Amino acid sequence: MTGMIDARLAELGVVLPDAPAPAANYVPFVQVGDLVFVSGQISQGPDGLIKGKLGADMDVAAGAEAAKRCAMSLLAQARAACGGDLDRITRVVKLTGFVNSTADFTDQPKVINGCSDFLVEVLGDAGRHSRSAVSAAALPLGVAVEIEAIFQVK
Incomplete structure (x- = not known):
């Protein structure tokens, strides 16, 4: 039987x-x-890693899509933590988003919105969360975005 979140x-x-x-x-x-x-x-x-630097070779829309892909991986990890049952998630508590960006790029929150918007679209009010969105001079493997999360589960 498929759960509500999987549906x-x-x-x-x-x-x-x-x-x-x-x-x-x-x-x-x-x-x-x-x-x-x-x-x-x-x-x-x-197709592999989504690499780039916001403000140089990547725009906000592409960065937000990269952040959405991070959200999908966060949910995949949450699924593993919950024994395969995403319906055990009661709330996304906090996200911390890192954006590979130039020194003068200031739209990190718009990039991380790709993750936030997706989590709310999937989880409804349980997807609303506290958050930080910060710039990084570089990220592992040259990726555009990295995001960590705290979930509350039952």
Whole structure:
């Protein structure tokens, strides 16, 4: 039987990727009580890493799409943490978004909106969250965006 969140993803035509394996010496998520802390997920799509620097070779719309792909990976990790049942998510508590951008680029919040908007579209009010959106001079592997999340689960 498909859960409500899986049904919503299907309605949107979204297939989540498999939960990405860690790229270094860390775990993809840690659960403490009813909170699941998901490690930073980098921007990657079906064709590989989404690389670029906002303000140089990537515009806000492309950055927001990269952030949406991070959201999909965050949900994939949350699914793994919840034993495959996304309906255990009761709330997205916090996002921290890092944007690979030039020194004069100031639209980091608009880029991270790609993640925030997607989570609200999928989870409704449970997807509303606190957030930080910050610039980074560089990100791992040259990706455009990296986002970490805290989920509350039941």
